[in-house]
Amino acid sequence: MLVDITERKRAEVLAEQFAAIVRSSDDAIISKDLDGIIASWNKGAQRLFGYTAEEIVGKSIMTLIPPDRHGEEAEILGRIRAGDHIEHYETIRQRKDGSQVWASLTISPLKDSRGRVFGASKIARDMTERRRADEHRTILMGELNHRVKNTLAVIQSIASQTLGHAATIEDAREAFGSRLINLAKAHDVLTRENWTGANLAEIVSDTVKPHASSQGRFRIEGPNIHLAPSPTLAIAMALHELCTNAAKYGALSNEEGYVVIAWTLPDKGDGRHWMLQWKEKDGPKVVPPDRQGFGSLMIERVLAAELGGKVHVAYESSGLVCTIDAPMPAGHHGMGGLDDRSDGKTHPDRRG
């Protein structure tokens, strides 16, 4: 008698423990009979599907299945009747508010003491986040693949242009090396921003930094504009060429010269286009050149094509002036697309 009660007590305690585990589980745990009528429903199920136990117990499991998937239930019940266990079955279920959720289901037959199947227990886990992460990864892989091919094409073009134009092997090695380093830096900016593009101010300051040997060599100002990945790379490379040319022939080739880099939104915020001007001052007197190298190609043609805009280089005797006029990137809506740096003031931290 005493032994019997102890056994029963122990069984009760165990049952209470299992019930507590089910109650506190983050996963939705549901049981149903062989007609698909819901018999129990935990808090996890309420969180996932939106119904309280009072609302759903006694109703059909079909309530949770989107109409186009009703066929799944007959198959599941068939397998359960046969004593099968169904593991990690990924499917779509429907919440109380009608929205759909990706769920991973594990379904096991419930058997009585004589081994007869009388229902099923179902554990459902929300897979929406994981599905989204999978999709995101697929997009990123595609983007990466595309970028790698693009980058190789850019390198090929740098190689053929640089090697073809250089006077000596040493010049070629030097120019090729610094172009590759600049390309890598532009990628750094993009990586920092998760390949969503970059801020113009950031691209400009990062690109000119290595060329700013002393204070005041660059005066940079402009509102905040966010560019997509391709224009970001093109701008970074064009600025690198402008810097290199300024150091070889222009305002950065003497002690006094400086460069003003200023961009504006000329339409006073209706946001159709933006303009950037690179203006060299106090450098040696400039005469229009009779030859074009990789720099001009990058600045005038590649950049214009990438931005879908116009790029003009003027060899004014007081200094080279390069003007870029480009349509506003998608997603910018006039002044609404600007942030607190849209005041047009000089960025004090971005001086060379």
Ligand SMILES: Nc1ncnc2c1ncn2[C@@H]1O[C@H](COP(=O)(O)OP(=O)(O)OP(=O)(O)O)[C@@H](O)[C@H]1O
């Ligand atoms: N900032 C500048 N000031 C004065 N002249 C310049 C300036 N930038 C370019 N030039 C002139 O324009 C020419 C063409 O420049 P470009 O960058 O296309 O070729 P490069 O610098 O000579 O060679 P590469 O860029 O292929 O190394 C230069 O040779 C130079 O005479």
Ligand SMILES: [Mg+2]
């Ligand atoms: Mg050049």
